[in-house]
Amino acid sequence: MNDELVRGEERLATCLARYAQGEAPFPEGQKLLSWIGDNQDQFASVLSFDLKTCRKIVYDFSCNGDVVIGGTSDPARQTELMFAQMAAQNAPVGVGRYREDRICYQSPQFKVGGEARSQHLGIDLFLPAGTPVFMPLDGVVHSFADNDLPLDYGPTIIMEHNPEPGITFWTLYGHLSRESLVGLYEGKPFAKGEELCQFGDYPINGDWIPHLHFQIIFDLLGKRGDYFGAAKPSQWDVWEAICPNANLILQMPENVTASRQGV
Template sequence: MTIKVFSQLLSDLGDQSLYVLDPAISKSDYIALDLSKTNKTLDTIDVSSSETLEQYIHSHIIKNNAKVAYGGYLETRNIYQRSSYFKDTNPETERNIHLGLDLWVAVETPIFTPLDAEVHSFKNNTNHGDYGPTIILKHIIEDFQFYTLYGHLSVASIEHLKLGQAFKKGEQIATLGDSSVNGDYAPHLHFQMIKDVQDYVGDYPGVCSKLDLEFYKGNCLDPELLLRLNSINT
């Protein structure tokens, strides 16, 4: 299936009511958040501190009378430079381009699958700046198979999971973790769509380099195709 056809399939799915957070949270309660390196406000805060970044995000949510901040697909970010897992002195190979959608919301927030699914894999990715507990779900739509990844979860979310476990659309799959388990970030969900998960198990790159961007843009399409959040701020 070509990228164009896959994009259209996801876009058609997005015409339905799909969500990964509580559907009782109105779309009007979401606010876009810019964490790119072009946001000069971030130059004035210590983004290496999960507590400081959480305060900044919480203030942004409160100031906009919102409940959830979202964004980040293909954002080039400086916040990963704090971690040796990402940092690289070569700007072409430094992994700093974000491949998923982040939903910044309170710890222990329930997470739901937007589509019928089964568990492909799960893992606690414990590197500093990594996902922490992570679930990858497999979906089959019109005989086409693809995957969604959920990162920065609570440890309890993966304690009793089983490979191949089935979930129905809208069923809760997890809760969010805090900075002590989620890679040392402010609480948020990293949600990513993946065409081909390759040989990864419980993990898949969520941040890439400029050198690898074209491949990952084709393999990890914009979650906006499913969740339709940008329409609320336009």
């Protein structure tokens, strides 16, 4: 393990210890939250249409319903089902919720120490493979990787944002096409509204229904090109402080956040 990851684990341990003592687990995040809140009207849509106004279907993946993601499900069949539902309701995008305790994350792959990392830290936007993704604000490439294990992110990009002195945070874009990584280099700049990447298809995207996993990160914990996309429910308050609700940037008016009970 490199020194950067070791220091990241130490910072996470400090956050967990602070929470156990009844203290704010990541107090540095409050300044970042305030900046995002103060600048919400400046963010661009990550899609070619306005997420604030378009019609959507908000899905519940805390239990198995008509559409199933992950696990042993057939992504081709589930893609067909989901996109048929979206077409029938004239909804160009499907949404997977933040904070949702998902049944698909109960496999051994997501379990460490007996408890699954099952509570979703980002927001999913479901659209066809090849859909372009645009920068919500200026940034530079921090890191990128093809996380090619089954049910992983597939091609992934992490962008760093330094909008003003003392303000640094990151956004993660997962389940992309392999072409999205071509020509990237660490430090490459992208302007607000510029196309960054495209949605990937199964199996390249980790073998999921085509979608974008979008996540805000306040501390990378030493990671590069990859990051936790779900948290242990017992540690949720800590992770929420490190990875706040991605809808702070996306700004969808619908309820895209699961309750603390996961419903």
